[in-house]
Amino acid sequence: MTTPFDDAERAAVYRAIHERRDMRHFVRDPVDAAVLQRLLDAAHHAPSVGYMQPWRIVRITDPALRDALHAGVERERQRTADALGQRRDEFMKLKVEGMRECGELLVVALMDGRERHVFGRRTLPEMDLASVACAIQNMWLAARAEGLGMGWVSLFDIDEVRTLLRMPPGAKPVAILCLGHVAAFYPEPMLETERWATRLPLQECVFDNAWPLKPRE
């Protein structure tokens, strides 16, 4: 386990990190079953708080269920647009999901029965979500290495998705993942290309020993 990564291996890990994109444009070719299995296994090898492994992944193969999930996302997209106020029109022009085109649609949820897990969660119960996000990031990077794109959609009504997938009340859906082949990966984050936001300079996110004093405005 302690054999160092060689230069090419190290570069490959950084390549996946830097070339991973939140994709919303897919082509309809199916995802190979063995590749999907490797991606799910990559998710399952994420770290988890107190080793609780809180991730549950529902693979959507029923076209009617895919349609119902998509309709819910479309309703939430409208509600989000209304909540955005002056950026409404700008938001409505963005493609925010690829749910009808992607080869595989997955819903990721927090398992039920999480209250039993106290280790690392007494003051921060939301660490279960952090673990699930690490699992999704593993899958995102592995997908990039497999030449597949992935997008995380969080525009949905929680109770609606819970009901559609017959989840118990203690479980909670946190992601609709679009996964599939793409014509090309975006050269930069799509929201940067579309001028929704720009990447912050790294130094604005890293501080020494304390939060910086606010610059006077």
Next chain:
Amino acid sequence: MTTPFDDAERAAVYRAIHERRDMRHFVRDPVDAAVLQRLLDAAHHAPSVGYMQPWRIVRITDPALRDALHAGVERERQRTADALGQRRDEFMKLKVEGMRECGELLVVALMDGRERHVFGRRTLPEMDLASVACAIQNMWLAARAEGLGMGWVSLFDIDEVRTLLRMPPGAKPVAILCLGHVAAFYPEPMLETERWATRLPLQECVFDNAWPLKPRE
């Protein structure tokens, strides 16, 4: 951007995913400044909801501050043990952090002013934490590729850490990261070796189209 990963590159990404560990044992050698910079940059290239980039990372170089953070974690470790009931003694035997030995100590927080960001967060405001967790997972995998170990400590009092680091009320610490050289990476998750928990079979975490019916007990 669309050049496929070759077999060796793909294998390197999976190697990082499978050999990454939540480390609590470190050796004191310093972390190279250029390597630290690459890891911070890897974190900064994570996906974020609505491209909000909510991660803020405080590098702890002040030994008194490191001591104060460690003392707080030790107090929370005791409180967690008390909350665990019958697993108290088992928990107290575990090494849950390497804060005094690790070469670099980082506190990761959610930025303040997050309420302005509505895209992807209207129904799931906690997506900011999910983005921060993706950033930490990027760093974890990059660290593994660099031959460095990392551990995520979530045993702390939020207000106490906020005060120590002079964070504004709207910011929230979510991770104390121990980063540094290690004598060896654990061959399997330490909590598995210590028999705290075992890895679930993958098929218990992956479902088709709906949550499974509970088996009768």
